[in-house]
Amino acid sequence: MGIEKSMMTVDEFIDRFCAVVRERGLRLTNQRIAVVRHFFQQGHHVTVDSLYQLVLKEHPQIGYATVYRTLKLLVECSLAQTHQFDKNRVCFELYEEHEHHDHIICVECSKIIEFEHAEIERLQDQVAEDHGFLLTTHRMELYGICPDCQKKA
Amino acid sequence: MGIEKSMMTVDEFIDRFCAVVRERGLRLTNQRIAVVRHFFQQGHHVTVDSLYQLVLKEHPQIGYATVYRTLKLLVECSLAQTHQFDKNRVCFELYEEHEHHDHIICVECSKIIEFEHAEIERLQDQVAEDHGFLLTTHRMELYGICPDCQKKA
DNA sequence: CTGATTGCAAACCGTTTGCATATCA
DNA sequence: TGATATGCAAACGGTTTGCAATCAG
Numbered sequence: 001m002g003i004e005k006s007m008m009t010v011d012e013f014i015d016r017f018c019a020v021v022r023e024r025g026l027r028l029t030n031q032r033i034a035v036v037r038h039f040f041q042q043g044h045h046v047t048v049d050s051l052y053q054l055v056l057k058e059h060p061q062i063g064y065a066t067v068y069r070t071l072k073l074l075v076e077c078s079l080a081q082t083h084q085f086d087k088n089r090v091c092f093e094l095y096e097e098h099e100h101h102d103h104i105i106c107v108e109c110s111k112i113i114e115f116e117h118a119e120i121e122r123l124q125d126q127v128a129e130d131h132g133f134l135l136t137t138h139r140m141e142l143y144g145i146c147p148d149c150q151k152k153a
Numbered sequence: 154m155g156i157e158k159s160m161m162t163v164d165e166f167i168d169r170f171c172a173v174v175r176e177r178g179l180r181l182t183n184q185r186i187a188v189v190r191h192f193f194q195q196g197h198h199v200t201v202d203s204l205y206q207l208v209l210k211e212h213p214q215i216g217y218a219t220v221y222r223t224l225k226l227l228v229e230c231s232l233a234q235t236h237q238f239d240k241n242r243v244c245f246e247l248y249e250e251h252e253h254h255d256h257i258i259c260v261e262c263s264k265i266i267e268f269e270h271a272e273i274e275r276l277q278d279q280v281a282e283d284h285g286f287l288l289t290t291h292r293m294e295l296y297g298i299c300p301d302c303q304k305k306a
Numbered sequence: 307c308t309g310a311t312t313g314c315a316a317a318c319c320g321t322t323t324g325c326a327t328a329t330c331a
Numbered sequence: 332t333g334a335t336a337t338g339c340a341a342a343c344g345g346t347t348t349g350c351a352a353t354c355a356g
Binding site: 025026027029031032061062063064065066069 | 309310311312313314
């Protein structure tokens with residue numbers, strides 16, 4: 001029922017990042033690598049703030065702006081993608097080509113579950129086609145109460 | 154393929170608003186009525202700013218805050234609902250019980266098409282159930298290029 | 307060396323809030 | 332008359348930006 005998670009290691013991820021950085025003639029800094037590493041290690045659905053707090057322990061001088069800029073860079077390089085589950089805060093997750101999934105979010109504890117559903121995707125494509133749209137992306141989020149929170153209540 | 158739009162008239166809508174306002178012991182002001190009327194007349198998917206600009210012509214003294222507060226009131230009364238198609242700006246549309254629909258948004262011209270799809274809804278319920286979630290709401294948005302914009306390109 | 311990057315603080319921008327004044331019931 | 336609503340301006344909070352100092356290549 002779940003989704004196969006990435007088999008990539010931190011090092012592989014950082015290598016990919018370094019490759020893109022080199023390719024673009026950008027520079028590799030300790031701050032960037034720290035942000036990228038923590039981003040990957042935290043796993044999915046990271047908040048800018050949570051990442052900032054983490055990196056801070058290693059780089060007491062790092063600024064919010066650097067974290068923002070590095071995450072933005074990751075997105076530009078197709079190594080990360082953003083989600084807007086709640087309107088106040090963006091969250092970032094790993095981007096992996098050919099691995100589209102959607103989310104179920106618990107409205108009580110904010111837990112996020114990922115799922116794939118080929119049939120829904122197919123029907124969405126169909127709907128777009130029926131309206132003559134050339135589909136570029138979509139967003140589907142289910143909000144509800146997770147099993148744990150149901151027990152608590 | 155489209156959706157049957159509301160048959161409600163402006164006056165009926167305003168009447169409903171007045172009823173709720175009375176019911177809650179709130180007060181009916183010219184500003185509120187103006188906002189509510191323009192909201193309804195604009196049809197779906199209204200931005201706070203666009204509404205503010207409209208009402209301004211009638212009430213040169215009205216403030217943004219009043220428009221915001223009135224729209225918030227409409228949402229509380231289940232006469233309106235919000236959507237967050239683009240992360241910077243909320244937009245409001247009419248809320249009608251038992252009339253759930255989703256949206257296809259043109260990424261070029263921002264045109265919004267509504268659609269209903271019982272089978273997708275059913276599958277979404279299924280997915281939630283499979284993960285033990287008690288579904289409360291969902292959001293599904295398709296983004297693409299509309300027929301008009303395809304022709305232009 | 308020198309152009310990219312950083313950290314800081316200030317700007318941004320949509321939204322919300324505090325408060326004195328005006329208004330509805 | 333008395334509580335509610337308004338308009339204004341200031342606050343908020345996440346995000347972005349300008350800039351001088353720093354650093355990677």
